[in-house]
Amino acid sequence: MVPFVYHPRYSRLELPPRHRYPIQKYALLKQWADEHGAKPEQWVQPTPLHWNEVTRVHCPDYITELVNNRIDRKQWRRVGFPWSEQLLLRTLTSAAGTRDTAMLAMQYGCAIHFSGGYHHAHYDWGSGFCLLNDLAIAAKSVIDACPQSKVLIFDTDVHQGDGTATLFADEPRVVTCSLHGEKNFPFTKSESDLDIELPKGTTDDDYLAVVDATLEQLIVSHQPDLILYDAGVDIYRQDELGHLSISLNGIFNRDYRVLSTARKHNISCAAVIxxxxxxxLARLIKAHAQLLRAAYHVWK
Ligand SMILES: [Zn+2]
Incomplete structure (x- = not known):
């Protein structure tokens, strides 16, 4: 069984009209899963993190400013969400979800989080819809619980995982890899352990060849116990921010290859959407659903 981690709070956030962020996608993907055979026992609902769990990764002063809505306006504009209590609770719940997904993956081999991937959150600042770096919090929880373990963060969202890269720059037990659009946000990139920049308009064959070669190389070099996989679908040719030209079938193939490669090497894989x-939104859900289809094919 592949556990599915989800909380209805993921889609509960008041945003201004026409806001760029597709906040409804989480609830709609959950609905898609239920309509396509998810079993009641697969669902796991996370309990929000406490702030003192967050400060194991983020700067305590940043967290204090964030909680009290004291981050200055210029800095806050980089985040792109209006501040609210609802936003904080949603963020803590989603970060807990990624951590729980990592722990469940270690137990079941694979688990999927119906949120996550807030990879632009740095040690002491947020950016690009990201306040807390859930991938970093999850990876830190794993190495704290099992100090001998090694985690690979394999980030295929079209945007570079800049926050994750800086947070683990000096942590050899967490290997960071980002495959991203060369000319896309963040325009000032950070240095991951491995960065692969993709030109605008990259198509399926070139993309999948890079995914295969990169993942195999990382597994051979680092022998991770867990892969934290960011399965962002902003690589899709229909995406409004992506600039790559990957088809729906290309997304399925990427997800299938990552999950099946992890399974072949007996490495746990925790995926975030x-x-x-x-x-x-219907087209967006179809893109995210490829991860669920891939998991079904690999783990049926
Ligand atoms: Zn992205």
Missing amino acids: GGGYQRN
Whole structure:
């Protein structure tokens, strides 16, 4: 069984009209899963983190400013969400979800989080819809619980995982890899352990060849115990922020290859759905659903 981690709070956030962020996608993906055979016992609902669990990764002063809505306006504009109590609770719940997904993956071999991938959150600042770096919190929880273990963060969201890269720059037990659009946000990139920049308009064959070669190389070099996989679908050719030209079938193949490669090497894999930006929500859900289809094919 592949556990599915989800909380209805993921889609509960008041945003201004026409806001760029497709907040409804989480609830709609949950609905898609239920309509396509998810079993009641697969669902796991996370309990929000406490702030003192967050400060194991983030700067305590940043967290104090965040909780009290004292981050200055210029800095806050980089985040892109209006501040609210609802936003904080949602963020803590989602970060807990990624951590729980990592722990469940260690137990079951694979687990999927119906949120997560807030990879632009740095040690002491947020950016690009990201306040807390859930991938970093999850990886830190794993190495704290099992100090001998090694975690690979394999981030295929179209945007570079800049926050994750800086947070683990000096942590050899967490290997960071980002495959991202060369000319896309964040325009000032950080240095991951491995960065692969993809030109605008990259298509399926070139993309999948890079995914295969990169993942195999990382597994051979680092022998991770867990892969934290950011399966962002903003690589899709229909994505409004992506600039790559990957088809729906290309997304399925990427997800299938990552999950099946992890399974072949007996490495646990915790996947988060990551980014994806389309006003057409039905089409966006279909893109995110490829991860669920891939998990079904690998783990049936
Ligand atoms: Zn993205």
